[in-house]
Every structure is written in structure tokens, then in C-alpha cells.
Amino acid sequence: MKASYKQWLTSLPQPSGLLEAIQRKSRKALLDMEIKLIEDDSWRLTNRKQLENLLKLPLDNSKAKQEINTNKGLARLPSKGFRLDLNGKSNCFDQDKLPTGFSVLNSKEIKTFIENQSKNNINPEHWSIAINNASSNHIIGLRIKGNDIPALELVMQAKEKEFIPTRILIIIEDKSDLELLEVLVGANKSGQSHMIDIYLGKESKLQHGLICSGRSESNFLANVIVNQEAFSTYNFTSVQYGYELGRLETHINQKDGNAKTNLNGLQVSTGNEQLATYSKIHFNGPEGHFDQLQKSTASKKSHCIFHGSINVPKIAQQTNASQLSKNLLLSKRAKIDTKPELKIIADDVKCTHGATISQLQEDEIFYLRSRGISAKQATSLLIEGYCKEILESLPVEASRWGILTQILTSIQE
Amino acid sequence: MIRENSELLIEITDLHASVEDQPILNGVNLKIKAGEIHAIMGRNGSGKSTLSKVIAGHPAYKVTSGSISFQGINLLELEPEDRARQGIFLGFQYPIEIPGVSNLEFLRVATNSRRKQLSHEELDTFEFEDVVREKLKIVQMDEAFLNRSVNEGFSGGEKKRNEILQMALLEPMVSILDETDSGLDIDALQIVAAGVNKLAKAETATLLITHYQRLLNEITPDFVHVMAAGKILKTGNKDLALELETSGYEWVDQEIKNEAGNS
Numbered sequence: 001m002k003a004s005y006k007q008w009l010t011s012l013p014q015p016s017g018l019l020e021a022i023q024r025k026s027r028k029a030l031l032d033m034e035i036k037l038i039e040d041d042s043w044r045l046t047n048r049k050q051l052e053n054l055l056k057l058p059l060d061n062s063k064a065k066q067e068i069n070t071n072k073g074l075a076r077l078p079s080k081g082f083r084l085d086l087n088g089k090s091n092c093f094d095q096d097k098l099p100t101g102f103s104v105l106n107s108k109e110i111k112t113f114i115e116n117q118s119k120n121n122i123n124p125e126h127w128s129i130a131i132n133n134a135s136s137n138h139i140i141g142l143r144i145k146g147n148d149i150p151a152l153e154l155v156m157q158a159k160e161k162e163f164i165p166t167r168i169l170i171i172i173e174d175k176s177d178l179e180l181l182e183v184l185v186g187a188n189k190s191g192q193s194h195m196i197d198i199y200l201g202k203e204s205k206l207q208h209g210l211i212c213s214g215r216s217e218s219n220f221l222a223n224v225i226v227n228q229e230a231f232s233t234y235n236f237t238s239v240q241y242g243y244e245l246g247r248l249e250t251h252i253n254q255k256d257g258n259a260k261t262n263l264n265g266l267q268v269s270t271g272n273e274q275l276a277t278y279s280k281i282h283f284n285g286p287e288g289h290f291d292q293l294q295k296s297t298a299s300k301k302s303h304c305i306f307h308g309s310i311n312v313p314k315i316a317q318q319t320n321a322s323q324l325s326k327n328l329l330l331s332k333r334a335k336i337d338t339k340p341e342l343k344i345i346a347d348d349v350k351c352t353h354g355a356t357i358s359q360l361q362e363d364e365i366f367y368l369r370s371r372g373i374s375a376k377q378a379t380s381l382l383i384e385g386y387c388k389e390i391l392e393s394l395p396v397e398a399s400r401w402g403i404l405t406q407i408l409t410s411i412q413e
Numbered sequence: 414m415i416r417e418n419s420e421l422l423i424e425i426t427d428l429h430a431s432v433e434d435q436p437i438l439n440g441v442n443l444k445i446k447a448g449e450i451h452a453i454m455g456r457n458g459s460g461k462s463t464l465s466k467v468i469a470g471h472p473a474y475k476v477t478s479g480s481i482s483f484q485g486i487n488l489l490e491l492e493p494e495d496r497a498r499q500g501i502f503l504g505f506q507y508p509i510e511i512p513g514v515s516n517l518e519f520l521r522v523a524t525n526s527r528r529k530q531l532s533h534e535e536l537d538t539f540e541f542e543d544v545v546r547e548k549l550k551i552v553q554m555d556e557a558f559l560n561r562s563v564n565e566g567f568s569g570g571e572k573k574r575n576e577i578l579q580m581a582l583l584e585p586m587v588s589i590l591d592e593t594d595s596g597l598d599i600d601a602l603q604i605v606a607a608g609v610n611k612l613a614k615a616e617t618a619t620l621l622i623t624h625y626q627r628l629l630n631e632i633t634p635d636f637v638h639v640m641a642a643g644k645i646l647k648t649g650n651k652d653l654a655l656e657l658e659t660s661g662y663e664w665v666d667q668e669i670k671n672e673a674g675n676s
């Protein structure tokens with residue numbers, strides 16, 4: 001691991017531009033921490049070899065403008081929103097094409113935000129955040145103001161045998177709301193590092209979906225960093241499948257408590273895939289609400305990992321948090337690791353958590369078969385039923401991406 | 414209705430079956446012809462549901478010897494789904510709840526797989542909705558049940574009606590109804606019984622598994638079989654059920670003892 005990782009870091013283009021300082025800092029931090037990473041508990045289960053493959057891929061430094069509302073053989077464009085293709089290769093795009101309600105943050109605003117990141121319970125030296133910080137040359141910042149504004153669709157498409165870092169910052173003003181769908185699309189032997197910073201103002205609301213749709217031997221590391229002011233609502237649904245190595249980390253901070261956070265997640269692994277979700281929520285004030293349902297299904301020789309931690313310090317009295325991890329094991333050789341974790345110091349709180357691992361029920365399959373439904377189709381219906389609960393909480397227009405069909409075919413291949 | 418020369422639909426010969434090496438069926442013999450209604454009665458645990466599941470092909474039960482043929486073909490060679498497509502229907506004693514799977518979609522996929530077998534055109538979502546609406550009337554079920562997950566949270570009686578709805582949609586040749594009457598209130602029993610009577614045709618047959626005469630008052634059986642210790646101990650006409658109603662199953666113990674003594 002050591003040598004290739006160092007090599008990869010030194011192969012990155014010279015730090016420059018708006019992110020120059022953070023790039024330098026993170027690269028240095030990464031060099032210093034490489035040993036620690038191996039001991040770090042949150043990386044203990046990670047498929048080291050695949051991670052190494054990811055960190056061998058070269059980063060292409062050519063500049064290309066980001067595009068708005070183009071459709072390169074992907075799902076058709078949203079009808080009640082617009083699409084922005086993030087290619088990680090520049091921060092310029094046709095700003096005139098942005099609908100009302102959206103404006104672009106200037107460099108100064110972005111800089112201030114990044115520099116303040118560490119004040120918001122986020123550790124910029126956390127390994128996968130540092131990877132993005134070290135390699136991202138560009139960042140786009142958007143400010144959202146208003147209600148009933150068009151939905152935003154961000155597409156991050158991988159390229160064969162390339163490593164692409166993408167980074168975006170979204171600030172939602174007080175009392176504003178947004179529907180955001182992000183789609184990571186893998187490519188053969190590709191690597192992606194995606195990071196989104198979200199700031200939710202008072203009484204604002206974000207409906208956020210993240211689809212991570214991999215192809216053979218594609219890999220991604222993603223970080224979703226959310227800071228919520230009081231009385232804001234953050235609803236997040238993530239879906240991962242098809243990546244050889246997938247790792248999503250969500251870091252949520254209710255800055256003054258009093259906010260609502262709902263997380264729904266689905267991981268569908270097959271083949272030799274390893275998909276992981278690590279989520280952390282920190283309540284920095286009282287009366288916060290948190291509800292999480294994480295589902296995984298693992299088939300063939302694949303591996304699903306979930307680690308969710310809920311941090312309720314003294315200041316967070318009357319927090320109401322619940323976390324449930326439900327897992328479906330579809331083969332004897334597949335593996336599931338799940339760890340819901342509560343760290344509670346406050347005494348007047350309502351927190352529950354739990355985890356279940358089950359298999360497809362023979363009686364359910366027989367019931368369907370006894371109605372003329374083939375064993376294969378019965379399995380498919382049951383898995384569909386299992387996944388639907390999560391898929392239904394994605395933004396409505398997510399269905400254009402045909403996720404369910406892709407998931408079901410991936411399992412049956 | 415018993416007719417001399419009607420087609421033999423099901424023929425079970427000396428059927429033995431076990432679960433986890435535990436024998437449960439110990440030599441069942443049964444013939445069912447088109448147009449007939451059979452009833453199987455018997456104590457709890459005598460093997461009635463096991464027989465029904467073995468006919469439907471439940472993989473947990475292993476047939477150790479004997480045969481089941483359906484219209485002359487060896488049923489035991491067929492997968493459960495193929496048995497269903499050929500026209501075997503099992504109304505479950507305990508219908509299974511399947512969270513997340515829409516009842517409507519389930520019914521449509523099931524109906525289409527049977528239609529395909531019968532060389533009928535498959536129905537799309539819209540066409541199917543019309544068909545299912547008609548069939549709902551037979552069991553007087555509300556359309557709202559279509560939009561729920563299969564049997565999830567259905568009351569006992571609602572689950573049983575959903576079974577009959579499936580029977581109505583699949584138009585089977587042989588319907589085995591395992592305690593479809595249990596858990597039904599008086600009105601529901603009449604609705605379900607009327608449904609079964611309506612669906613019974615000269616070329617199809619029905620096998621009712623029940624504990625109660627009240628069902629047999631609504632659906633008159635041509636034959637009544639008493640099952641005990643994994644086999645059919647006695648066969649009679651509808652009067653046998655009435656007899657059981659008054660005298661219970663005590664005589665069964667004696668018969669089993671006699672039989673053990675004889676062999």
C-alpha cells in the first residue's frame with residue numbers, strides 16, 4: 001500500500017488555484033498519516049487491494065468546461081429541473097443558464113467556507129476527505145434561495161482508467177428549499193472521489209438523493225458533509241450498487257440541535273463487490289430529531305458494511321434518535337458487517353438502535369411459486385420489495401435512472 | 414358432482430413424505446375426478462396441510478415413495494410453479510405476508526404465468542385492473558387491498574378472501590383449499606363459499622380441508638375423507654362429516670390400534 005500511495009500523491013498535478021492551500025495541506029497530512037490509516041478502525045474492513053487499485057489511477061489535468069443540460073447517453077433530462085455535469089476539470093460553466101433561485105458563490109465565499117470546515121465537527125484530515133482535498137483542483141459553489149425552484153441534478157461520470165475528483169458546495173439560504181439528485185456513474189477501471197458540502201440555513205429544507213451506479217471494476221469514495229441550522233430539515237437517500245469498491249461517508253452536524261435529519265440508505269452488492277456506508281451525526285444542541293434506515297443485500301462473494309454512529313453530548317438534551325440497520329444475506333459466501341453505535345452523554349434523550357440480518361424466506365418464495373411465479377422471478381420480486389422501501393424515498397424523478405432494473409439484473413447475472 | 418365417466422384429474426398412490434427425515438405422510442391414496450368436491454377432515458397434526466403442500470410441491474417435504482399424477486402426468490417431476498401453471502391451486506391455511514411486494518403486481522404476474530400456459534394473451538397493467546375488478550366482486554373485497562403489500566397486515570378473514578381472489582384469477586383445474594373457512598365470520602364464510610361454488614365447473618375439482626360442518630353446509634362434498642396419522646383412514650359421503658360432528662374422532666384411535674394389530 002505504502003509505496004503506491006506515495007507514488008500516487010506525488011503524481012498529482014501541482015497544487016494551484018483557489019484550492020491550492022488546502023491541497024498542499026492535505027497532501028502533507030496524507031503522507032504523514034499513511035501508517036495510521038492501516039490501524040484506523042473505520043478502514044479495518046476495507047478491501048485494501050481494491051483501494052490500492054483506486055489510488056493507482058492517474059488524474060487527467062486537462063481543462064474542460066462543465067456542462068448544463070447535456071445528455072450523453074445517460075438518463076433523459078429531468079422535466080422539473082436541470083442537470084449539471086460535474087467533470088472535476090474546471091469550475092466554469094454557463095452561469096446564465098442557471099435558473100432563478102440559483103447563483104454562483106464567488107471565490108472569497110468559497111474560501112471562507114472551506115477554511116471554516118474544521119469548526120463544524122468535520123475533520124479535514126479524515127482520510128477520504130483528505131483524498132478529495134488533496135486532489136480536487138476545482139470547486140463549484142451554489143447558493144440556493146427561494147421555494148419551488150427547479151430541482152438540481154448533478155452528474156459525476158467516471159472515465160475509463162482515470163481518477164476523477166469532484167467537489168461542490170451548496171448553501172441553502174434560510175427558509176429556502178431544494179431537491180437535489182446526485183448521480184455517480186462509474187466506468188470500467190475508474191476511480192471517483194466525490195465530496196459535497198451542504199449548508200442548510202434556518203428553516204430550510206433539502207431533499208437529497210445520491211445514486212452510486214458502478215460498472216465493472218469501478219471504485220468511489222464519497223463524502224457528504226452537512227451542517228444544519230436549527231429548524232432545518234435534511235432528508236437523504238443513498239443507493240449504491242455495481243461498484244467494486246464503494247464507500248460513502250456522511251457527516252452530519254446539527255449545529256444548534258432542533259433540526260430534523262432523515263437518512264435512508266440501500267446497498268446492493270454482488271460478485272466481489274464491497275460497498276460501505278459510514279454515517280455520523282453529531283447533535284450540537286437540544287431537541288434534534290434523527291431517523292435512519294440502512295438496508296443492505298449481499299449476494300455471491302460480496303461484502304456490505306455499515307457503521308452508523310450517533311453522538312449525543314451533554315448539550316443535546318431531548319434528542320430523539322432512531323437507527324435501524326436491516327440486512328439481507330443472499331448467499332452463504334457473502335458477508336455483512338453492521339455496527340449501529342450510540343454515544344450518549346445527555347440524560348434526557350430518546351434513542352433506539354438495532355440491526356437485523358436475515359435471508360430470503362423459503363415460505364415466501366414457495367408462496368409465490370405456488371402461484372406460477374418462477375423461482376427466479378420470485379426472488380426478484382422479494383428483492384424488489386426489499387429495496388423499494390428505500391428507493392421510494394429518492395426524489396421522484398430519480399426513476400428515470402432505471403435503478404431498480406439495474407439492481408435486479410446485477411443480482412441475477 | 415359424481416359422474417361415471419368424467420376425467421381422472423388427480424391420482425395419489427401410496428404416498429409417503431417426510432420432513433427432515435420425520436415421516437408425516439404414511440401411504441395416502443386418493444382419486445379425484447373432474448366435477449367432484451372432496452373434503453378432508455381429521456385431527457390437528459394428522460397431515461392434512463402436509464398433503465396439500467406436497468401436492469403443490471413445497472421443497473421442505475420430501476416424497477419418499479408413492480406417486481401423484483395429474484391428468485396423467487407425473488406431478489412430482491414438476492417444479493411448484495409448473496404445477497401451478499398446469500392448474501393446481503393451493504389456498505393456504507396460513508397465507509404468507511410479503512412486505513414490499515404489491516398485491517396488484519403479484520396477482521398480475523401470477524395470472525399472466527397461468528395465462529401463458531393456457532396460450533392466452535398476457536395482460537398489461539391496465540387490462541389486468543379491469544379483470545381483477547370483476548373478480549374482486551366474487552369475494553366482495555375492496556379495491557384498496559390491491560394497493561397494499563401481499564397479505565401484509567390483512568386480517569385473518571381478509572387473507573382468506575385474498576386466497577379465493579387468486580383462485581378466481583388463476584382458474585385452476587384442481588383447487589385445494591386448506592382451512593379456508595377458519596377465521597371467517599358467518600357472512601364472510603357465505604361469501605367465500607358462494608365464490609367457491611361459483612368457480613367450480615364440470616371440468617374442475619375441489620379439495621376442501623376443513624374441521625367444520627358449517628363449510629360443508631355451504632359447499633356440499635361428494636366425498637368426505639378422514640385423515641389420521643398421515644393416511645386416509647376412512648372415506649364416505651357427506652353423512653360421514655355429520656357423523657364426525659356428533660361423535661368426534663375417538664373411534665380413530667381404535668381403528669389405528671386395530672390396524673397396527675393386523676399388520
Ligand SMILES: Nc1ncnc2c1ncn2[C@@H]1O[C@H](COP(=O)(O)OP(=O)(O)OP(=O)(O)O)[C@@H](O)[C@H]1O
Binds near residue numbers: 432455464473
Ligand atoms: N416443516 C415441518 N417441520 C416439522 N414438522 C412438521 C413440518 N410440517 C409439518 N410438520 C408436522 O407434521 C404433522 C402434520 O402437520 P400438518 O400441518 O400437516 O397437520 P394438519 O393435519 O394440517 O393439522 P391442522 O388441523 O392443525 O392444520 C404435525 O405433527 C406437524 O408438526
Ligand SMILES: [Mg+2]
Binds near residue numbers: 461463506591592
Ligand atoms: Mg393444517
